[in-house]
Amino acid sequence: MPTPYRCPNCKTNKTRFNFIKQVPEFVKVDPETGEVLEIYDNTQLDPFHLPYNGPDIKIQCAVCGLIEDEKMFAKFGESSIQ
Known part of the structure; x- marks a missing residue:
């Protein structure tokens, strides 16, 4: 089910997001040049390479430019309904 969003920074935007x-x-x-030496598949990472565990999506307010996790915008959106 879709969740309403509201920007936690400007507090007025409820409709325009990226x-x-x-x-x-x-x-x-390469530590000296920064050149990419190897590209790994997510299933074939070496023991010293942790997989990415951050959010799949971030939201940017298209009014003030704030970028945060989707949870932050959703939480502020829920509070504006009550």
């Missing part, structure tokens, strides 16, 4: 999809790319880089 959804930012976070798609991690797992890489190993």
Whole structure:
């Protein structure tokens, strides 16, 4: 079920948002040059490479520019209904 959003910063925006999809790319880089040496598949990470465990989506307020987790905008959206 969709959740209403409201910006926790400007507190007035309830309709204009940018959804930012976070798609991690797992890489190993050269410490001297920064050149990508290897690209890993999520299922084939080496023991010293932790998988990404952050949110799949972030929300940006299209009025003030604040970028936060979706939960933050949803929580403020719920409080505006009551």
